[in-house]
Structures are given as structure tokens and as C-alpha cells.
Amino acid sequence: MKKLLQKLLSPALILSAAHVAADSYSPHAGETYPTQLLFGETHVHSALSADAGGGGTKMMPRDVYRFAAGAEVSSNTGQQVRLFRPFDFFALTEHTDGMGSITDVLRGAPNILADPQGKHFYTEFNAGGDRAKAASVELIRLFSQGELSDALNYQPGNPGYKATWEDLVAAAEEYNRPGVFTTLIAYEWTSLVQGNNLHRNVIFRDGPERALQKLPFTMTPPQGSPDPRDLWKWLEDYEKTTGGDVLAIPHNSNLSNGIMFALQNDFEDGAAYDDKYLEDRARWERLVEIGQTKGDSETHPSLSPDDEFADYETWDWANLDLTARKTKEMMKTEYVREALKNGVRFERERGTNPFKLGFVGGSDIHTGLSTSFDDNFFGAFAWAEPSPERALKMVKENKELGIRYKGWQYASPGPTAVWAEENTRGAIFDAMERRETYATTGPRxxxxxxxxxxxxxxxxxxxxxxxxxxxxxxxxxxxxxxxxxxxxxxxxxxxxxxxxxxxxxxxxxxxxxxxxxxxxxxxxxxxxxxxxxxxxxxxxxxxxxxxxxxxxxxxxxxxxxxxxxxxxxxxxxxxxxxxxxxxxxxxxxxxxxxxxxxxxxxxxxxxxxxxxxxxxxxxxxxxxxxx
Structure with a gap:
């Protein structure tokens, strides 16, 4: 097992603190428990993610950190924007597949223009406006279905991939100010199985001296894999190789079409989970993103008919790229409350709970502008920044299946709250690892x-x-x-x-x-x-x-x-x-x-x-x- 137990609060220390407080006039003498409540972001993208930069996002990592720390910036559409209150901590989670490719696409690098898909996206992204929006939706669909050209899907081994990761780590280090504004080194492993979302955000406890020893894991074979078990192997190897500490956070389960919390191993033709699967999932995945801009994943009215507040920011029509309609049966294994119940059943029957999940918030904002309050919402994508048209703008549509959604259905996302001992990478990560976290839908x-x-x-x-x-x-x-x-x-x-x-x-x-x-x-x-x-x-x-x-x-x-x-x-x-x-x-x-x-x-x-x-x-x- 990981070095987790030594990080958990010691009952002996807590009782000792209570005894000291009882003997002292000051009730805070000897306190050893977390007293700082910190609000942060655990899921956001800059222009370095292809589906963000291609669609018009101009905010680069250092711009994102400046904004999150409280600076006023010019948005991707030229509007001035500022947070009412800055974040206490922040994780920039760029997609690992294709890392570094979008800058080459936008500038028309020779290797991109030599590829038919590359030339197409170069033209459409640089056209801007609705053409760039449509192209970013198309890029997501092609990647979801495994049809994106290798020329666009940069992987470890590509010089641009390594350089981009190094710059992301350097930017996080530049803006990390312990005690004031903490940056967590992170990335998003973007597993999509025929458009069904299995994404995880990977969060490091460590600084660059460890995080740079291994390049991030991708979902694209042969180096990567869409199977979470292979991600867990990467996490284990990272810790053994570097002596560091890392965890993975499943997110946005409401667009997985039932596979995020499936009760059998869909990567082995529905075989029963073996003990190692249950133990590894419990070890590496201690948190889940319960809500974000693409809806709420707590529960669904069909699963919780007696819960009058179950129908909140509900997205229940399809998977991520709208290639498969959602069924009622799928919902039983993609909402968090149902997963928690199934986890209890696994523990009762098998002795291990693979869905023992604490809660975090997150935005999945692709503008670099993580804005939680409804009166300051700058949209999920650059084309959805404030404008009179954005609410009724068609976002995605599958006319064959009769599925579509519009801009107004995006939700203003909430932050992650942690109870920590101090505002540092180590203390915030440890709070996450012991699940002393909660999520809000916006307000603090x-x-x-x-x-x-x-x-x-x-x-x-x-x-x-x-x-x-x-x-x-x-x-x-x-x-x-x-x-x-x-x-x-x-x-x-x-x-x-x-x-x-x-x-x-x-x-x-x-x-x-x-x-x-x-x-x-x-x-x-x-x-x-x-x-x-x-x-x-x-x-x-x-x-x-x-x-x-x-x-x-x-x-x-x-x-x-x-x-x-x-x-x-x-x-x-x-x-x-x-x-x-x-x-x-x-x-x-x-x-x-x-x-x-x-x-x-x-x-x-x-x-x-x-x-x-x-x-x-x-x-x-x-x-x-x-x-």
C-alpha cells in the first residue's frame, strides 16, 4: 500500500491536542488538525489543449495562472475579466494526447500541412468564429472515435510533446507561492472509448524534480492505453521511480454512457473484476469530480425518485461526442451516488470497495478562465464567452439520433474545497488523499x-x-x-x-x-x-x-x-x-x-x-x- 497511513490524522495527536486545550486558556493551543479551508480548481485547460486552442482560446498557462491568482486579463474575445476572489490553489490539466500539436497546427508547421487532416484543421482553426468552433467539435469526434491522424496526435517521443510538458511544469513552478497561491502540477488522461468518457485528472504532490522524470501517460496505443488499469500501472511506476506521490480523479461520469462505474470489466468482454482491479482502483482513485460545466453527476431523478433535488443541471441525453444515445440502464453505472452504493456492495461481497470516493469540484473550462459565479460566467469554450447569442447557440447535434444541446445548458462550475493544515502542495494533496474535501456548484x-x-x-x-x-x-x-x-x-x-x-x-x-x-x-x-x-x-x-x-x-x-x-x-x-x-x-x-x-x-x-x-x-x- 501507499504511504497513506502515515499522512492520516493520528487519533493520539488529536486527543493530545484536546487535552492541551483543556489545560490551557487558549482553546487553540496544541491544535494538530486541519484548520485552513482552501478553495481551488482541479480541472481547467489553456490554449495548449487542442480542443481549446483550436476553438479560439488564446490564454496560455502563465495567463491562466495570473488570472486565477487575481489579476485582471483580457479574455479570448477581448473582454476584460477578473475574479471577485482569487483561488487558493490551482491545477492546470492539459490533455496529454496531442500535447504540443495545436501550436504547430495553428502556425502551419510543415509536418502538419503535409497531412490532409492537418491542413484541414490549420485552415478551419485559423478562419476563426463558427468555423473554428465547428472544427473543434469535429476534432473531438475524430479523437473520440479513434479516427484522428497520427500527425495531429502527438505522443511521447515527439520533441514538441516533451517541450510542452516541460514548459507546463516550469509555468506551474513560476507561479507557485506557498501560503498564498499554490499550483499543483497535473494533467488530464483523456480516455475515450467510442465517445464514452473515462477521463481522469492526474494530480502530483511533487515539484519539477520528480514530475519531470516521466512524461505523462496517454490513451493512444502503443505507448498509451484507454484502459484505466494501464494508467494505474503508470502511477505505480511513477511512485517507484521517483519516490513521489500521485493520484487520479475520475471526472464527468455523466457522459460515460454507463462505463465509468461499470460493475464488470468492459475491457475484458464483461469479465468479473479480479481482486487486483478492485484493490488498484481503491488505491489510486480516492476522489471523483461530482459536478462541472457539463452538468451534475451526483444522481439522476430516475435513480433517486424520492429526492426532490435530484434534477440539478442534468445532462442525460448521450455520451461525450453524441454518437450514442443514453439509456436508463446506462445511468445506473455512471452517477456517483449509485457508484457509492455499489461500492458498499462490493466491499460486503468481495472485501474491497473500488468506489470509495470523496468529492471534488472542477470546471473543465476550455478558455483558461475558471469563473464560478453566475454573474461572471465566461463560458466553457472561447465561442461561449459572453455574447447575446451564446445561450441559444447550438453546441452539438446528431440529427440521425435526434440529439442536440444548446449553450444555455452549460453550468457555471464550482470549486474544490479542502481542509488543509497549510496552503502548500503537500498539505493540499494530503487532504485530497484522505478525502477531507468537498465540492460546491459555485459559491464558497x-x-x-x-x-x-x-x-x-x-x-x-x-x-x-x-x-x-x-x-x-x-x-x-x-x-x-x-x-x-x-x-x-x-x-x-x-x-x-x-x-x-x-x-x-x-x-x-x-x-x-x-x-x-x-x-x-x-x-x-x-x-x-x-x-x-x-x-x-x-x-x-x-x-x-x-x-x-x-x-x-x-x-x-x-x-x-x-x-x-x-x-x-x-x-x-x-x-x-x-x-x-x-x-x-x-x-x-x-x-x-x-x-x-x-x-x-x-x-x-x-x-x-x-x-x-x-x-x-x-x-x-x-x-x-x-x-
Whole structure:
């Protein structure tokens, strides 16, 4: 196993800290647990990714870092843009297949112009506008279907590939300012199986002295592979070769058409997973991207019919390149909540949980401009930067299958939040590895979530919730062992609104488990809420209300609460059943980015365009096991 256990918080140290605090006037004396909440980006592209640079993105890595750290820049379409608040940490995740090719395509390098596809893309990308947009969509389709020319798909061994990776690492090093703005060296392994998304973002704990020892892994044979098992071999070899530390984050599972969390090995004709597969996946993939600009992957209304908030930024029509329509059966193995339930079943039946996943956010923005707030959304691609036409612009269409989607269906993406000891590569990576992370859909909601057997209502009377939480339980991402006789798991959770954002509607706990018959089950509990609402006879809490004024657009915080906290015990606990629990926080309704476009740009809309949203945050789960 990896050197993980030595990085996890020591219960002995935590108890020692609690003892010191009890003997000292200062309640913070001896604190050894993470106290810094950091917000960052774990998935974004600059002009060096072919599907970004070809489509009109001009932001290069150093421009991206300057913007993420708080500088005002000129966007790809010449508009001035700045973040309201800079990021605390940032990972630039360029596609590894074709790395370095786009600069040669755009300048018309001889090797590119000698190739028919290369000459075509040189012409179309340099034409700009809708021609460049169409060409970038075409390039994605060709790559997805394995039809992209080798001349365009640079691989390790190509001088441009190595030079591009070295420059990416150098740029990250130049802008890394520990304690202020941390850059994580990273890349995106872009596995596509006939258009079905199996992408992973690979995040390094290390600096250039280790990250440069091996070139990134690609999906293109013979050097690369679309099979995740081969990526895991690369990760293992990297750690053995360099002494470094690395992890992989599956992302955007809602466009995998059921293969991201398949229950059998689709690379071996549906054979059952062997023990090594289960163990390797559990070892290398400890997090998942639960939402991004291409929709939310938490759950789907057809999978969670009793969850009234399941239909959030839903993308459920096809795979990534629209070459295969999605079926209801596929959804069962591509949404995160369902994967967590299946993971519990794997552990019960096979002893290993391959889907023991904490949560991160991410954008998958291809402009270099990662903007999380709806009133500052600069789009997923350069052609989708603010303009009156972008909401109703056709993005992709398969007329044969009758599938299409428009610009308004992109979501403003949220950041990853980590509870870390300090703002450094090592501390942020370690927080990710122990899953002490959560995702939001945009606003910087503050969230703590602990599980244990000794919490009581008096624990939330004071303000030292973290000290109590670590001393008496485990944080998000942790494990609860067998319940002492006569006890049930208790959960202490606290959420505070973004200081510049909307009030909170409610706190929920989502539970998943496997019953005695082997069937997976789930239930969503409202555990704390604003106002004096009471659940109805059906157990559902009435809606919080709506203060959105679309004519401005804006909202008022005259409903909801700035803070919610509670201690909650599972009323349906069965000590013999493995389970997971995670917290979900909901804001009051606010205007969606399309509403700002409609007023600011006088953008035309129709009845299909959503103008309101209800932002949220998802904590990493806590797992219970009777073993």
C-alpha cells in the first residue's frame, strides 16, 4: 500500500491536542488538525489543449495562472475579466494526447500541412468564429472515435510533446507561492472509448524534480492505453521511480454512457473484476469530480425518485461526442451516488470497495478562465464567452439520433474545497488523499461534517466544532468502525453561507446502504433548515421560498439562514449493514448565468432556458462498516 497511513490524522495527536486545550486558556493551543479551508480548481485547460486552442482560446498557462491568482486579463474575445476572489490553489490539466500539436497546427508547421487532416484543421482553426468552433467539435469526434491522424496526435517521443510538458511544469513552478497561491502540477488522461468518457485528472504532490522524470501517460496505443488499469500501472511506476506521490480523479461520469462505474470489466468482454482491479482502483482513485460545466453527476431523478433535488443541471441525453444515445440502464453505472452504493456492495461481497470516493469540484473550462459565479460566467469554450447569442447557440447535434444541446445548458462550475493544515502542495494533496474535501456548484460555502458515537446537542453550543469533531469522531472522508453496543452513529455538521452569497435553505444527509437481500438502498434526510417550516405528512419539508427578481437580476437574503448546524443520529440504523453518509447543503434560489445574460446583454431566450438555480455543496462521505 501507499504511504497513506502515515499522512492520516493520528487519533493520539488529536486527543493530545484536546487535552492541551483543556489545560490551557487558549482553546487553540496544541491544535494538530486541519484548520485552513482552501478553495481551488482541479480541472481547467489553456490554449495548449487542442480542443481549446483550436476553438479560439488564446490564454496560455502563465495567463491562466495570473488570472486565477487575481489579476485582471483580457479574455479570448477581448473582454476584460477578473475574479471577485482569487483561488487558493490551482491545477492546470492539459490533455496529454496531442500535447504540443495545436501550436504547430495553428502556425502551419510543415509536418502538419503535409497531412490532409492537418491542413484541414490549420485552415478551419485559423478562419476563426463558427468555423473554428465547428472544427473543434469535429476534432473531438475524430479523437473520440479513434479516427484522428497520427500527425495531429502527438505522443511521447515527439520533441514538441516533451517541450510542452516541460514548459507546463516550469509555468506551474513560476507561479507557485506557498501560503498564498499554490499550483499543483497535473494533467488530464483523456480516455475515450467510442465517445464514452473515462477521463481522469492526474494530480502530483511533487515539484519539477520528480514530475519531470516521466512524461505523462496517454490513451493512444502503443505507448498509451484507454484502459484505466494501464494508467494505474503508470502511477505505480511513477511512485517507484521517483519516490513521489500521485493520484487520479475520475471526472464527468455523466457522459460515460454507463462505463465509468461499470460493475464488470468492459475491457475484458464483461469479465468479473479480479481482486487486483478492485484493490488498484481503491488505491489510486480516492476522489471523483461530482459536478462541472457539463452538468451534475451526483444522481439522476430516475435513480433517486424520492429526492426532490435530484434534477440539478442534468445532462442525460448521450455520451461525450453524441454518437450514442443514453439509456436508463446506462445511468445506473455512471452517477456517483449509485457508484457509492455499489461500492458498499462490493466491499460486503468481495472485501474491497473500488468506489470509495470523496468529492471534488472542477470546471473543465476550455478558455483558461475558471469563473464560478453566475454573474461572471465566461463560458466553457472561447465561442461561449459572453455574447447575446451564446445561450441559444447550438453546441452539438446528431440529427440521425435526434440529439442536440444548446449553450444555455452549460453550468457555471464550482470549486474544490479542502481542509488543509497549510496552503502548500503537500498539505493540499494530503487532504485530497484522505478525502477531507468537498465540492460546491459555485459559491464558497463553508462546511464541516463529522461522524462518531459520542456527539450530543451540547457539542454545538460552543464554537469549537472542529476541535470536538476531531476529538470525538472522524471528518468527512473518514471511516466509522463497528458501533459500540446500544449506540448509533451520530453526525455533527455545520454550514455557513458564502459571505457574499445567498442564504442557506437546508442541510441534508444522504445515506446509502445494502439491505439484507443485497439490494442497494438510499434515503435523504432533512436535518436542519431555516425558518419555522415543518415537514408535511409525506415527510417533505416545504420549499424555502423564492426572492429572485429576474428584472435586475438579483435576490434578497430575507429568507434562509446565514448558518445552519446540528447533531443528528440515524433513526434507521442497522449495526449489521455497511453504509455511507454525506452532507448536502442547499442555498435559497438565485439567478442563473442565463438570467444575467438576458438583462445585461439583452440576450434572447425561450421557454426552455433555465433562469434560476439552487446552488449546493456536497461533502465527501463518511463510511460505516460493522467489521
Amino acid at each position: 460555502i463553508r462546511l464541516r461534517f463529522f461522524g462518531g458515537y459520542d456527539f450530543d446537542k451540547s457539542d454545538i453550543a460552543g464554537r469549537n466544532l472542529a476541535r470536538i469533531g476531531y476529538a470525538k469522531g472522524v471528518p468527512m472522508g473518514g471511516d466509522l468502525g463497528a458501533a459500540p453496543s446500544g449506540t448509533v452513529p451520530g453526525f455533527m455538521l455545520w454550514a455557513q453561507r458564502d459571505p457574499d452569497g445567498a442564504n442557506l435553505d437546508r442541510l441534508q444527509i444522504v445515506k446509502g446502504w445494502v439491505d439484507a437481500s443485497g439490494a442497494t438502498r438510499e434515503k435523504v434526510y432533512d436535518v436542519a433548515w431555516s425558518g419555522d417550516r415543518k415537514p408535511g405528512r409525506d415527510g417533505k419539508l416545504p420549499p424555502v421560498g423564492d426572492t429572485v427578481d429576474l428584472s435586475i437580476p438579483s435576490w434578497t437574503n430575507t429568507i434562509g439562514s446565514a448558518e445552519l448546524l446540528t447533531v443528528w443520529s440515524d433513526p434507521d440504523f442497522d449495526p449489521g449493514m455497511q453504509a455511507f453518509y454525506y452532507a448536502r447543503v442547499l442555498e435559497i434560489p438565485t439567478p442563473r448565468w442565463t438570467a444575467y445574460d438576458h438583462i445585461r446583454l439583452k440576450a434572447p431566450i425561450d421557454s426552455t432556458v433555465k433562469l434560476k438555480t439552487q446552488e449546493r455543496a456536497y461533502s465527501s462521505p463518511i463510511w460505516y462498516s460493522p467489521e
